[in-house]
Amino acid sequence: MPLVEIGKLEDIPKLGSRVVRTAQGDIAIFRNNEDEVFALLDICPHKAGPLSQGIVCEHTVTCPLHNWNIDMRNGEACAPDEGRTKSFNVVSKSDVLFLDIPDDEKAVTTQAVAG
Amino acid sequence: MKEKLVMIGNGMAGVRAIEELLKLAPEKYEITIFGSEPHANYNRILLSPVLTGEMALEDIMLNDVDWYKDNDINLQLNKKIVKIDRRGRKVMDEGGEETAYDRLLIATGSNPFIIPIPGHELEGVIAYRDIADVDYMLDTANEYKNAVVIGGGLLGLEAANGLKERGMNVTVVHLLDTLMERQLDASSGALLQSSLEDRGLSFKMTAQTAAIVGDKRVEKIQFADGSELATDLVVMAVGIRPNVELAEKAGIHSERGIVVNDTMQTYDPRIYAVGECLQHRGETYGLVAPLFEQAKVCANHLAELGHARYEGSVTSTKLKVTGIDLFSAGDFTGDESTEDIVFQDPNVGVYKKVVLKDNKILGAVLYGNTVDGAWYFDLMRNGTDVSDFRESLLFGQAHIGDAGHGETNAAAALPNTAEVCGCNGVIKGDIVNAIREKGLFTLDDVRAHTKASSSCGSCTGLVEQILASVVGDFSETPKKKAMCKCTDFTHDEVRKAIVANSIKSIPDVMQQMEWKTVNGCASCRPALNYYLVCAWPGEWDDYQSRFINERAHANIQKDGTYSVIPRMWGGVTNPTELRAIADVADKYSIPTMKVTGGQRIDLLGVKKEDLPKVWGDLSRAGFVSGHAYAKGLRTVKTCVGKEWCRFGTQDSTTMGIDLEKMAWGSWTPHKFKIAVSGCPRNCAEATIKDFGVVAVDSGWELHVGGNGGIKVRATDFLCKVTSEDEVIEYCAAFMQFYREDAHYLERTAPWIERVGLSHVKEHIVDDEPGRKALAKRFLDSQKHMQDDPWKQRAEGVHEGEFQPLTEIA
Numbered sequence: 062m063p064l065v066e067i068g069k070l071e072d073i074p075k076l077g078s079r080v081v082r083t084a085q086g087d088i089a090i091f092r093n094n095e096d097e098v099f100a101l102l103d104i105c106p107h108k109a110g111p112l113s114q115g116i117v118c119e120h121t122v123t124c125p126l127h128n129w130n131i132d133m134r135n136g137e138a139c140a141p142d143e144g145r146t147k148s149f150n151v152v153s154k155s156d157v158l159f160l161d162i163p164d165d166e167k168a169v170t171t172q173a174v175a176g
Numbered sequence: 177m178k179e180k181l182v183m184i185g186n187g188m189a190g191v192r193a194i195e196e197l198l199k200l201a202p203e204k205y206e207i208t209i210f211g212s213e214p215h216a217n218y219n220r221i222l223l224s225p226v227l228t229g230e231m232a233l234e235d236i237m238l239n240d241v242d243w244y245k246d247n248d249i250n251l252q253l254n255k256k257i258v259k260i261d262r263r264g265r266k267v268m269d270e271g272g273e274e275t276a277y278d279r280l281l282i283a284t285g286s287n288p289f290i291i292p293i294p295g296h297e298l299e300g301v302i303a304y305r306d307i308a309d310v311d312y313m314l315d316t317a318n319e320y321k322n323a324v325v326i327g328g329g330l331l332g333l334e335a336a337n338g339l340k341e342r343g344m345n346v347t348v349v350h351l352l353d354t355l356m357e358r359q360l361d362a363s364s365g366a367l368l369q370s371s372l373e374d375r376g377l378s379f380k381m382t383a384q385t386a387a388i389v390g391d392k393r394v395e396k397i398q399f400a401d402g403s404e405l406a407t408d409l410v411v412m413a414v415g416i417r418p419n420v421e422l423a424e425k426a427g428i429h430s431e432r433g434i435v436v437n438d439t440m441q442t443y444d445p446r447i448y449a450v451g452e453c454l455q456h457r458g459e460t461y462g463l464v465a466p467l468f469e470q471a472k473v474c475a476n477h478l479a480e481l482g483h484a485r486y487e488g489s490v491t492s493t494k495l496k497v498t499g500i501d502l503f504s505a506g507d508f509t510g511d512e513s514t515e516d517i518v519f520q521d522p523n524v525g526v527y528k529k530v531v532l533k534d535n536k537i538l539g540a541v542l543y544g545n546t547v548d549g550a551w552y553f554d555l556m557r558n559g560t561d562v563s564d565f566r567e568s569l570l571f572g573q574a575h576i577g578d579a580g581h582g583e584t585n586a587a588a589a590l591p592n593t594a595e596v597c598g599c600n601g602v603i604k605g606d607i608v609n610a611i612r613e614k615g616l617f618t619l620d621d622v623r624a625h626t627k628a629s630s631s632c633g634s635c636t637g638l639v640e641q642i643l644a645s646v647v648g649d650f651s652e653t654p655k656k657k658a659m660c661k662c663t664d665f666t667h668d669e670v671r672k673a674i675v676a677n678s679i680k681s682i683p684d685v686m687q688q689m690e691w692k693t694v695n696g697c698a699s700c701r702p703a704l705n706y707y708l709v710c711a712w713p714g715e716w717d718d719y720q721s722r723f724i725n726e727r728a729h730a731n732i733q734k735d736g737t738y739s740v741i742p743r744m745w746g747g748v749t750n751p752t753e754l755r756a757i758a759d760v761a762d763k764y765s766i767p768t769m770k771v772t773g774g775q776r777i778d779l780l781g782v783k784k785e786d787l788p789k790v791w792g793d794l795s796r797a798g799f800v801s802g803h804a805y806a807k808g809l810r811t812v813k814t815c816v817g818k819e820w821c822r823f824g825t826q827d828s829t830t831m832g833i834d835l836e837k838m839a840w841g842s843w844t845p846h847k848f849k850i851a852v853s854g855c856p857r858n859c860a861e862a863t864i865k866d867f868g869v870v871a872v873d874s875g876w877e878l879h880v881g882g883n884g885g886i887k888v889r890a891t892d893f894l895c896k897v898t899s900e901d902e903v904i905e906y907c908a909a910f911m912q913f914y915r916e917d918a919h920y921l922e923r924t925a926p927w928i929e930r931v932g933l934s935h936v937k938e939h940i941v942d943d944e945p946g947r948k949a950l951a952k953r954f955l956d957s958q959k960h961m962q963d964d965p966w967k968q969r970a971e972g973v974h975e976g977e978f979q980p981l982t983e984i985a
């Protein structure tokens with residue numbers, strides 16, 4: 062699937078996030094203080110907490126349920142915790158944001174959710 | 177010219193007096209000290225660990241020769257004084273050399289008593305008093321096999337245990353049928369004896385020594401009943417005699433000891449005495465703790481401050497035999513006028529006995545489990561009436577009153593006034609203060625700064641627990657407790673800087689205080705935000721630095737939905753309100769409704785995007801947020817009070833509502849709960865709230881620092897007031913003081929335990945202008961806080977928080 066337009070940079074608060082609803086579940090879009098934008102499946106690798114509700118610092122988000130730190134660049138849990146959530150590419154063109162959801166991934170996760 | 181102070185006896189009591197004197201008047205005297213031993217000042221009570229091998233000699237030195245040099249003290253070791261010339265004001269040593277004094281301090285300690293039986297001067301017969309004796313025992317243990325210790329008291333048992341540890345066969349000979357009869361009753365004495373037997377010691381009880389037999393060296397010992405025992409060493413530990421010889425010869429009034437008054441002065445006003453050599457109000461002392469008290473008083477008078485008095489001491493004892501827990505204090509035998517409370521479990525080797533007179537503790541013996549020794553000793557010295565908790569007295573402090581099922585730690589539970597180190601008279605508060613003020617983290621630091629656990633060491637465990645309870649786990653030893661890994665500064669330092677330098681934003685704090693991370697972390701950002709909100713109400717609040725519940729103004733649930741709890745002022749409601757809540761629940765298909773533990777109704781399972789709509793409806797029906805999610809005012813529980821209840825003394829319901837109207841919307845370091853009960857039956861459970869009000873006939877009792885939760889803590893009584901306005905004022909002042917003083921995420925209970933109730937009382941009760949100023953600051957800041965966040969959001973504030981950015985099919 063090609064890039065999908067999801068909104069403008071200014072729609073996301075600095076050090077905050079917004080959620081994009083997709084057929085395969087919520088995807089959290091984060092923006093840090095340097096206006097870098099990241100996208101993660103909104104499911105914590107620990108107990109599925111909504112990462113979009115966490116506190117954002119530089120390159121990590123802290124899950125609101127039990128304080129795991131997740132690296133927003135790759136979805137990897139920071140040590141000492143272990144686990145990973147899916148991450149996605151976001152492309153910004155003149156402050157318009159596009160989310161890259163590979164087709165095959167979509168199929169797989171949709172299946173998983175359906176199952 | 178400086179006056180000349182001469183001290184005879186370079187032991188524990190005397191040198192302590194000099195240390196205290198140097199603190200008070202370092203320049204006053206030219207000091208000379210004579211000691212008949214060849215050593216500088218060492219810790220005599222640690223001779224036993226040296227004997228067993230648990231410690232080395234250098235570990236027990238208290239003041240080395242350099243200390244004397246550094247303090248310009250003329251130290252004369254190995255010099256025994258043989259004469260005091262009072263008229264000529266000088267002393268003479270063995271070599272005939274004379275030294276003049278303006279003031280003289282006698283600290284000659286005591287001499288071990290040697291029973292004058294035949295053979296007592298044979299080689300191999302010694303006492304147990306000093307380093308020379310220990311050296312002698314160690315040499316003997318290398319060469320010989322058998323030892324006899326005469327005397328089953330504290331010293332005798334420690335000597336016997338040491339010799340045993342060094343490989344000798346040891347028999348303890350005791351005149352009576354109970355060991356340590358001065359400290360133990362028959363039951364605990366028997367327990368002690370059997371556990372020492374288990375370790376391989378032999379006992380010959382009710383035995384009277386008749387003679388020591390040998391050629392040059394001791395070979396055997398004969399008893400009055402005709403029996404004999406072969407031995408290579410005899411240690412006599414049958415008691416001590418105050419060393420008064422010198423004083424007596426000089427005509428200084430002495431009885432059992434050198435008689436002194438409450439200022440430690442002898443009958444010759446130029447001559448003072450401290451330590452085991454003296455007699456005060458008819459008592460002589462053979463333990464370190466009272467000697468150190470005497471040293472303090474003596475120094476005060478030598479420094480001519482003249483405002484200290486020694487009024488005698490109460491002592492407690494612990495046996496320093498590793499692995500044996502034994503504590504005794506006061507009068508534990510009792511008489512017809514006293515009552516014994518006894519707990520006994522011989523199978524696990526526990527015995528506890530407390531002697532009461534008129535519901536006050538006279539004495540206690542603990543064997544096997546001595547954790548509560550300090551507590552009983554404290555109750556005893558304070559003359560506390562124990563009738564309230566008599567039944568559970570023997571179960572220990574952890575079972576009294578408000579102790580919850582959380583982490584109970586004997587040290588943490590001790591009051592600040594409880595004596596921890598009996599040797600040095602150090603109370604818990606001293607230790608806690610030193611740990612905090614000086615940033616101490618190790619046992620050694622605490623020893624160095626407070627002297628606690630630096631003498632006999634039997635309180636070491638307790639001191640370590642206190643250390644742990646004050647500074648947390650000290651296996652890692654940072655100098656101070658930094659706020660989080662993003663900075664080296666503490667909470668207090670950061671707060672002070674924010675106010676002192678008028679820092680008004682999180683980035684500015686981070687820049688000025690050189691934060692190590694770019695945006696901080698989930699731990700420091702909410703804390704910084706709180707400190708800024710508290711310091712600059714209305715000027716700062718960073719939405720992205722708040723935890724999700726405070727951003728969404730609802731509690732996140734495990735499935736990512738939210739719960740909504742509208743305020744129900746003082747727990748009072750009516751049909752219209754209930755109908756409105758029911759309508760909301762119907763309209764948004766809210767799956768669960770529940771009455772909370774805080775007297776209001778919870779709507780659980782609300783979808784995030786529905787929140788603004790739910791709030792809109794609630795807001796139109798007159799509800800505001802219940803802040804069930806906030807580090808701020810939560811609920812104000814009330815009871816029905818005077819309006820209906822046959823026992824009610826005041827209108828507690830209205831009082832609660834007024835308090836809630838005053839305090840709602842406020843942000844505090846941690847959540848804050850209030851309750852108001854209409855009479856002491858306390859149906860609103862006011863005494864486990866952060867601020868609790870209990871109505872009485874003549875007014876309102878105010879209580880602070882309670883909580884239910886993880887570790888139940890009952891409130892401390894703050895004060896009593898008479899009018900409703902005062903309740904409001906005190907509550908506002910207390911909340912503001914808590915706000916400005918406590919660390920973020922520190923609830924009132926741990927905060928008060930950290931800073932002490934008197935600190936709180938000083939600001940709220942004793943200082944009226946201060947209280948009024950605090951209350952005013954609270955009410956001023958409330959002007960910025962009482963905009964209902966739900967109404968704002970229903971009107972579109974932070975809309976993005978509740979709506980997805982977009983939906984992709």
Ligand code: SRM
Pocket residue numbers: 731732733739741770771772773774775776778802803804810811847849864865882883884885886887923
């Ligand atoms: C809803 C409620 C339980 C209920 O169904 O009754 C509740 C629910 C929660 N309590 Fe509570 N507590 C509730 C009354 C209490 C009470 C009773 C009271 O207030 O009289 C206590 C003991 C009293 C006290 O606080 O001292 C209580 C002691 C705690 C504690 C332990 C606090 C402590 O200092 O030890 C926590 C944990 C914490 O705050 O860190 C906690 C934390 C929580 C949290 C916020 C857990 C969380 O972080 O998610 C729960 C939120 C659930 C939700 O979304 O609503 N809750 N909680 C009650 C809401 C009262 C209200 O109307 O606002």
Ligand SMILES: Cc1cc2nc3c(=O)[nH]c(=O)nc-3n(C[C@H](O)[C@H](O)[C@H](O)COP(=O)(O)OP(=O)(O)OC[C@H]3O[C@@H](n4cnc5c(N)ncnc54)[C@H](O)[C@@H]3O)c2cc1C
Pocket residue numbers: 184185186187188189190210211212213220221222223224255256257258283284285286304305306331334419422450451452453461462463464465467494496599632
């Ligand atoms: C083995 C042992 C274990 C103990 N355990 C404990 C315990 O666990 N808890 C406790 O509280 N107490 C204990 N004590 C008792 C405690 O050590 C004494 O109470 C304390 O040391 C007395 O202090 P002091 O200064 O009065 O006497 P000392 O410490 O005995 O000092 C007196 C000094 O004066 C010197 N001296 C005497 N006459 C002269 C003279 N004419 N000229 C020059 N110098 C002179 C002596 O040589 C001695 O060095 C123990 C004692 C011993 C021996």
Ligand code: SF4
Pocket residue numbers: none
């Ligand atoms: S006691 Fe409180 S925190 Fe624990 S499950 Fe119940 S509501 Fe949640």
Ligand code: FES
Pocket residue numbers: 105106107108109110124125126127128129
């Ligand atoms: S669900 Fe995220 S930390 Fe537990």
